[in-house]
Amino acid sequence: MKVFVIGTGLIGGSFALDLKTVMKDVEIYGIDKSQKHLDKALALGVIDYQAELEDISQADLVYLAIPVDASLKLLPQVLDLVNDDCVVTDAGSTKEHLCKMVEDHPKRRNYLAGHPIAGTEFSGPEAAIHELFRNKTNIICEVEKTAFKLQERALEVFQNIGMRIRYMDPVSHDRHIAYVSHLSHISSFMLGKTVLEKEKNERDIFDLAGSGFESTVRLAKSSPAMWTPIFNLNKKNVLETLDEYISNLENFRKLIQEDNFEEVYSEMEKTNHIKEVLNGINKNELKIAENGK
Amino acid sequence: MKVFVIGTGLIGGSFALDLKTVMKDVEIYGIDKSQKHLDKALALGVIDYQAELEDISQADLVYLAIPVDASLKLLPQVLDLVNDDCVVTDAGSTKEHLCKMVEDHPKRRNYLAGHPIAGTEFSGPEAAIHELFRNKTNIICEVEKTAFKLQERALEVFQNIGMRIRYMDPVSHDRHIAYVSHLSHISSFMLGKTVLEKEKNERDIFDLAGSGFESTVRLAKSSPAMWTPIFNLNKKNVLETLDEYISNLENFRKLIQEDNFEEVYSEMEKTNHIKEVLNGINKNELKIAENGK
Incomplete structure (x- = not known):
């Protein structure tokens, strides 16, 4: 499978690293507007080849992991260039504008809108780490608009790197x-x-x-x-x-x-309920520790 | 040395645990308004004996680790009760009121005002952990008001459990x-x-x-x-x-x-300087990891 990662930073780079670990016969092509990032990603073994946007017609899967305003411009172009059997998915943190931008695109069925709730405060290819996505949630929007067999290919990849899936409309x-x-x-x-x-x-x-x-x-x-x-x-x-x-x-x-410290106390006590919520998140983190190396 | 810990929770309990590890011939007496906490602290080996406020005349060192409003009431009473050769220190997160409260106390020289920058979000004797204080800062206020040999005793204890000392006036x-x-x-x-x-x-x-x-x-x-x-x-x-x-x-x-996103960008970029600040804090954390078991 030929995977093109656009944006070889923390998210795109970590996605590439995991794919190379868990899937056989996967080739990772990196595209980045920064040649420095691209060289670094190649040197670190995050990607196998450097590529240009024009090469993308060979792709079986494209992962768009760049700032959301850049995705907004690039996604329609990527869809123009990919072949009919390629699935394009992304990591953008907002989904409404992106989904709207391509709603009438002739290759809308090739796009699966995603948002992995995973990351660190670091950036760039050096920030890419193994198992960033394990036991994390990937929110998929408007799944029904993606061709069924392309959904299947992307979801298999997400499952292989340990993500759980939640479906949601882009506005919510x-x-x-x-x-x-x-x-x-x-x-x-x-x-x-x-x-x-x-x-x-x-x-x-x-x-x-x-x-x-x-x-x-x-x-x-x-x-x-x-x-x-x-x-x-x-x-x-x-x-x-x-x-x-x-x-x-x-x-x-x-x-x-x-000096209403009774109410100050009460506000904090009520908010302590966040403990139970965070325990829920922690359970996932624990699973990661158990499943991790 | 007889050490009385008043408040056998996260801070007092962790202080007791470390003292028992690093110092010979130390006996830990616990005082707590909650009998449940006291029983738990004894069962966990955090303290050696349960005690009452009246027993405190035997103490060589008293560690006051209770909410600051309770310290404000209790500190003068503790000073009334201790012997002339006992040092009383505390962990209160505010210092101005506490220092003011005892400024004219006849035993002011027995008190060393402290604030260890250490803790977790948990509380109670079960939250007490070893090495909580290692490479953490203990802020000491008005050191000149404490008898020299009593300063020395307390500072030796702080040094033994791995704390660094900063001196500061209570208002600052x-x-x-x-x-x-x-x-x-x-x-x-x-x-x-x-x-x-x-x-x-x-x-x-x-x-x-x-x-x-x-x-x-x-x-x-x-x-x-x-x-x-x-x-x-x-x-x-x-x-x-x-x-x-x-x-x-x-x-x-x-x-x-x-829509002034240029300035939004600039605000965040300037605040990224916090990285270098946090690296400073992290260096201490790293030292902890290296020195820890």
Whole structure:
């Protein structure tokens, strides 16, 4: 099987690494607008060959793993170029615009819209790791619009690298993911900004930071090139989650201001329910540890 | 050496465990208002004996590891009861009120104000772990007010369990720690609240949550009994950090609203500088891994 990975960074690179491990007779062709990334990906054994967009007619599967605004431009071109028996799938963090962009494309049936809930705060081919996708969720949108045998090929690949599948319409996807992913990134970036600004006037403030701060601010290391188009393409939902978040912060601020510490306690106690939710996520992580090498 | 640990939870319990490992001839007496905690701490070998406040005159070192509002009440009583050659130190997350409370106490010289930047989101004797303090910072306030030989005794213990020491005045401590610790907790609690509220109307939202969300919301598992008095006693600084955080969020919201994505990119790129800061913290964590068992 000839697999073309467009974008040989964290996601595309990790996808390539796993495919080479779990599937026989797979050849990985890398396409990247950065020649440096491409050379690095080849040197690290993440890809087998460097390729150009024109070569893509040979592909059996194309994995599009670039920032969502770039995907929006490239996906129609890729569909133009692929052969009738090729499945094109992607890793974009917003799905509504992408699905809309190709809804009338003559090769719409060759596209399977996906979003793997997997990643780290690092980027580039050096960030690619084995088993990034094991026991993670791949959200598939508008599955019914993809040709049945092409769905099957892509889903077999996802299953082979250990992903579980959830089906969802693109509008719901973008709304839900704004809460559990996009808002976390903004809260973390702004926390980082607030503390960095303070440090300008008060040196050595980070000397006092512990693992709690580190955990909360981890996502502020994420790539602006990836996240700017996500906030752009999911603007409506992101603004809504931000409004709710700011309103909750203002309410909490008011409770402290007014010395209503009974209610401050109660707010935190209710939110402790997140423990059970996180235990659910952790169960998956545990499975990864058990299944991993 | 007879060590009395008041509060046999995560911090007091971990302190006791390490002392028993690294120091010879140490006897750990536990005091806790919860008999259940005390029984658990004894059963787990965290403490050697259960004790009452009246027994504390035998102590060579007292470690006060209870919520800060409780410390505020108990510290003067403890100082009343200890002998002249006993050092009393504590783990309270705010220091200004505590130092003020005992500034005119006849036994002020027996008290060393401390704040170990160490912990997890768990609580109770079961949460006590070995080497919690290794390569972590213990912030000492108003060291000059403690009798020299009592400073020495406490610092030797801290050194034995692997802590590094930073000296700071209580007012600066409370201001700095509001940024790198107290604000992280509020941002995390309110993120958890925002997503939990959304889940009421939109089920299965957490099915989409990944490790990024988990990391950002981890501190929302923390104990309300510990954190409510911290926000109370550090009210002024916490309100200030919260104002700056909310203002940064509102500004970021405005940039998205106005489609100023160039500036959105730039804000995130500048905040990426947090990477270098976190690498500093990580170096300590690495040392822990190397020195650990």
